[in-house]
Amino acid sequence: MTGEKEKKGVSEVSKAVKEVFYGMASHAVVRQMMKTRMYLEHLFMLITLGDMLGMPILPPYYSLKLLPYALPNIKTWKRRLFKERDVTDMLY
């Protein structure tokens, strides 16, 4: 019983330590990476589904083939593309 509890305690501590280190060292990196990935994914969507916004790039026949995969991202993609931007965006 006690052995198990101890083990659990140790693993919790190690998890916490890991998270602290992750927060200190890698979180910013991962965030930056996620941002880059978002740009890439949105670029991809612009090429495939650009005609949704009036920018026909790929013939629609092939866009339709890829549409099912892009579905979950469409809302955020449109929001980002149509968002008004100002100088403060640069700071962030």
Place this chain on the structure above:
Amino acid sequence: MTLSMKKYINQHPNLRVIIYAGKGGLGKTTCSAATSYWYAKQNRKALCFSTDPQASLSDIFEKDLFGKGEQKLAENLFVVEIDADRKITEFQEEVRQKIREMYGIDEIPKEIDEYISTSSYEPAMHESATYDAMAALLASKKYDVYVFDMPPFGHGVRMISMATILDVWIDKMAEARKKAAEYKEAEARIKGVSAEAEDAVLNELDEIRSKLDFFRETLTNSETTAFFMVLIPEKMAILDTERALKMFEKLGIKLSGVIVNQVYPVELLERKDLSEFLKHRIEMQQGYLKEISEKFGEHVRAVVPMFEKEPKGLEMIGRVAEHLFEKPNLEVLKRV
């Protein structure tokens, strides 16, 4: 040295695809029908396929073939006349079904549904659907010879150039996709969770690309594919053929030959009772035949006469095939 149609085919034993291109109304469909008829008679399984939105194979074979899939007309002779509109509707339904299955939803979001429905009016939708059907038939390898009747030259050339352009875009997309996947993987590694399995989109892109590549490779390989232009001895047709040839060259397609169609028999000139009208027409044609001989001389593979009635029905198609392959009548060009 001019090669006749039959000699050309004998010299290229690996021919699998024969394409007829040219201006509208000059007899591309007739030549395609006659060619597939001839192949069928040689005991080779032939498929005649019309990519023309105003397809007329039904009229030529005097049977309703439109949108009915592959139809057998005689021993070894098969014909397809696709209904692009129906193909598009079916394709849209496929996409909807895929979305329903992927996300387990019954109803497609209104915005997306509208996007799918309106796509049928987009440019190039018809071409893409036809082209997809064409590639699928080629890939099936069910027939020994495929005879394609290309729509009047604008469309026909677009189909091939589209493959080239699409290829470039797909490359770019795959690149963006791969980079995104790399980032995703790196993220996962730093966070210490296992990365997701392969990207379904990349697979889809690869599939589209391999289809396009296969299509383009087949079409641009002069060992497996022959491109014939059909023209008639008239100024417009000659000019159009010259323009088309330049375009084909740009796309890396070699012309296999030129078929001169609707030529009035010159022997008629010897007849005393010949009307002025016909006499002028024959003389005009002879003049243009000279021009054709100078411009495309060694490329002319057959001279097909004007028939006393419309080439319709299997019997007439047989006659056209005979002129096309057995009696190419190339001497006419030497005489002018």
